[in-house]
Amino acid sequence: MSDPAPIQSNTSVRSGIPAVDRYLDAGYASVPGMSSRFAAAVCGGLLRIQGELGVAGPAVEFGTFEGRFFIALAHGLAPGETALGIDRFDWPNAQVQDRFEANCVKHGVPPERRITWKADSHTMRAEDLLGKLGGRRPRFVHIDSEHSREGLTKELELVTPLLAPAAVMVLDDMLHPGYPTLVVAVHAYLERHPKMRVLCIIDRESVVAATKFVLCQADWQKRYEERLLQAYKANIWPMGADFSPHWCPVFSLDTRLAEIPT
Numbered sequence: 001m002s003d004p005a006p007i008q009s010n011t012s013v014r015s016g017i018p019a020v021d022r023y024l025d026a027g028y029a030s031v032p033g034m035s036s037r038f039a040a041a042v043c044g045g046l047l048r049i050q051g052e053l054g055v056a057g058p059a060v061e062f063g064t065f066e067g068r069f070f071i072a073l074a075h076g077l078a079p080g081e082t083a084l085g086i087d088r089f090d091w092p093n094a095q096v097q098d099r100f101e102a103n104c105v106k107h108g109v110p111p112e113r114r115i116t117w118k119a120d121s122h123t124m125r126a127e128d129l130l131g132k133l134g135g136r137r138p139r140f141v142h143i144d145s146e147h148s149r150e151g152l153t154k155e156l157e158l159v160t161p162l163l164a165p166a167a168v169m170v171l172d173d174m175l176h177p178g179y180p181t182l183v184v185a186v187h188a189y190l191e192r193h194p195k196m197r198v199l200c201i202i203d204r205e206s207v208v209a210a211t212k213f214v215l216c217q218a219d220w221q222k223r224y225e226e227r228l229l230q231a232y233k234a235n236i237w238p239m240g241a242d243f244s245p246h247w248c249p250v251f252s253l254d255t256r257l258a259e260i261p262t
């Protein structure tokens with residue numbers, strides 16, 4: 001029997017956008033935060049794929065904290081595209097916004113390439129959000145703020161009508177043992193929005209750097225999926241995910257299956 005594939009190092013995974021990969025190599029781990037480097041690399045790869053397909057527009061993150069994932073997102077945008085970072089900036093203390101601003105500058109995302117919005121997503125109006133984006137529909141949204149079923153539902157419903165047709169929405173901390181109801185919100189959302197699909201799952205690196213689901217409209221699913229499977233072939237977990245009646249790939253640093261004695 002051949003030896004099982006080893007668990008891969010996260011540093012072997014690239015986005016293919018030089019500015020993103022430089023930040024992943026030399027900055028990402030130093031910025032406090034919770035998203036995994038693996039997920040940021042695959043999301044950067046998705047931004048690159050969007051660019052190659054001619055998909056343009058701003059990016060939005062709900063829950064920037066100190067900017068770890070946000071900086072990668074901003075580096076993945078094309079010139080002239082803006083990253084909007086939303087946070088209440090009240091946790092764990094009021095200085096978190098200063099640290100966010102300083103981290104962005106230190107890692108090459110100056111104020112003219114981004115918008116910081118100190119706000120509570122629960123009281124946000126869709127027209128104000130679109131106004132912050134200058135009326136441009138986002139092509140990439142990362143939702144990583146309040147980890148409750150109600151909070152996630154509110155953000156999903158707030159942003160869905162604003163999305164560009166080819167937009168992707170990345171949902172953090174799916175299947176996290178501390179937040180078991182988040183996936184309930186996702187399944188209820190998918191039932192209310194039958195045109196939306198789970199494009200892929202990006203597996204966890206650790207219990208903190210947890211799994212993300214990536215959603216998109218059904219008519220973009222195959223285009224993105226083909227390119228992701230090509231770009232991350234070393235990270236395809238063989239079983240994939242059954243979102244009956246749909247299937248989607250799972251990308252992981254650990255591509256092993258249970259060994260069955262024969």
Ligand SMILES: C[S@@+](CC[C@H](N)C(=O)[O-])C[C@H]1O[C@@H](n2cnc3c(N)ncnc32)[C@H](O)[C@@H]1O
Pocket residue numbers: 032033034035062063064065066067068069070086087088089090091119120121122144145146147151
């Ligand atoms: C888990 S942290 C985000 C981590 C970050 N995205 C990363 O990858 O490093 C969650 C953030 O969401 C913010 N947050 C929670 N509820 C919010 C709400 N209703 N509106 C805006 N921000 C919120 C918190 O202040 C906190 O900074």
